[in-house]
Amino acid sequence: MGLDEGQPAATVWDNPAEIIRSLQPEHPVLVFAPDVLEQRAREFIAGFPGLVTYAVKSNPDAAVIRNLVAAGITGFDVASPFEIDLIGRLAPHAARHYHNPVRSRAEIAHAVAAGIKAWSVDSRSELDKLFQQVPPEGCEISPRFKLPVPGAAYDFGSKFGATPELAAELLREVAARGYVPSLTFHPGTQCTDPAAWEQYIRTAAEIAAMAGVTPRRLNVGGGFPSWRVHGVEPDLRAIFELIGRTTARVFGHDAPVLVCEPGRGLCADAFAIITRVKAVRDGQSVFLNDGVYGSMNELPVIGNLDRVEVLTPQGEPRGENGPGRVVFGPTCDSVDRLPGEISLPENIAEGDYVIFHGAGAYSTVTNTRFNGFGELSQLTVRRFH
Known part of the structure; x- marks a missing residue:
């Protein structure tokens, strides 16, 4: 191991x-090869127009976490109490985003005690759990939505994600309860088509308009591809540029702060x-x-x-x-x-x-x-x- x-x-x-x-x-x-990992991390930090958080589930090795921190990564996407505690030990000053949208009440209690401030949700039942256990002061809740967008190796929408209409309702409720309202999506793993992000970001703006809420942040998920095919290296710069350009165009002066959560794209x-x-x-x-x-x-x-x-x-x-x-x-x-x-x-x-x-x-x-x-x-x- x-x-x-x-x-x-x-x-x-x-x-x-x-x-x-x-x-x-x-x-x-x-x-x-730590140098390869740190080089890829610096590429994300320099190129992505927002906060880069590493999806710990893809490879939680302590050496990976430490090298990412050394390269300048300041946030981590954590999906379980184990990952919350792991990053708490290895990167105690880093942000931890608990973006697994389905959790037991015991897991929520563990995260609250650990000081987690960023959550995602994709259903009314799970949102009610958060309302019951998570204090609103300084806490962000991001409804996660899905679209039938091709271009990924496999689609996370088969398990996670609300419809845009439901996401708008959830966003409105989050804001009304005094939490920091944000939005999140995931285009699917190993997504080589930049257009997938464009369609999702356009829909995020439509959701915000339906809800009558300006989201504080927009997490554009993971999905950033690694180099799997000989002679065809992914063009991450093109994806970064399209994300930034599309966000500015569809949100205008109300553009949210961008966040991404690459796993494979950083460590593979x-x-x-x-x-x-x-x-x-x-x-x-x-x-x-x-x-x-x-x-x-x-x-x-x-x-x-x-x-x-x-x-x-x-x-x-x-x-x-x-x-x-x-x-x-x-x-x-x-x-x-x-x-x-x-x-x-x-x-x-x-x-x-x-x-x-x-x-x-x-x-x-x-x-x-x-x-x-x-x-x-x-x-x-x-x-x-």
């Missing part, structure tokens, strides 16, 4: 190839997973020591990581990637297969290492340890190549 809080700094390796040559790891290794590209080939069955399908029950749990939902390189046990490139192959994980379960096929060198061999780049989000946190597999160590590198 990740580095424990308070654990002494381990060896910093030059790159994954050095780890392979020196350690010949038999279990998967998650390699972390700062990690890679080193896996080892257990077998090449009759020269065809490839079996790895990691799979969908381990650190690749989300791939059947969101699609393969296309940025793959194969190294020999000596840390040398195996060769150019060739035709697609079926790739299985290590468990004794037929579900443990990566989606589709993955382009790998024709001469890939047992004992080779397959490195999946851009694997920092939703990898350690979804590792099930099913069937006795899933042991995952974490090492630090200066760079990936």
Whole structure:
């Protein structure tokens, strides 16, 4: 798993190839490049026209949190009491936004005691809970709304979000009760189409007009894409510029302060997973020591990581990637297969290492340890190549 809080700094390796040559790891290794994480954080801080908060759920590793704080991140999106307390310990001066819109009464009480001041909600029943337990003084409540907007790998609207009409009613009630009224949405994970944010922001202005309330802040969610496909790096600057331009145009002088909550977009590209080939069955399908029950749990939902390189046990490139192959994980379960096929060198061999780049989000946190597999160590590198 990740580095424990308070654990002494381990060896910093030059790159994954050095780890392979020196350690010949038999279990998967998650390699972390802090410089890549801090560079991405500075890109968000400089480019996004508002407050950047990190979605802790994507990767709550203590090293990630500390490096983000060092890079200038001052806010975190927390979705559980565990995450509230984690950030309270690791970044005690940072803002914590509790934007999971459904909570038990015990969870609300925990957050109130921890000093949480920013909440989201997407239903009348959940808003009533907040009214009963959260004091209005200095507390922000943001109705979360949803739209049928395409462009994301999967849509959070199937679980969360009020209709624009309901969001307007909730916003009006929030303001009437003396809370700080704001709005929030999430366009869906790995959203590569900037137009999704444009449509959401336009609708936010319509909701504010319906409610007759000027929202203090507008949280444009996460959804910012990481680099998953070889040769097609996301254009974050274009997304940032469109968000700022659209907000100014549709709200005018009443433009709310903008907030975003990237998870994948911040942390994914700062990690890679080193896996080892257990077998090449009759020269065809490839079996790895990691799979969908381990650190690749989300791939059947969101699609393969296309940025793959194969190294020999000596840390040398195996060769150019060739035709697609079926790739299985290590468990004794037929579900443990990566989606589709993955382009790998024709001469890939047992004992080779397959490195999946851009694997920092939703990898350690979804590792099930099913069937006795899933042991995952974490090492630090200066760079990936």
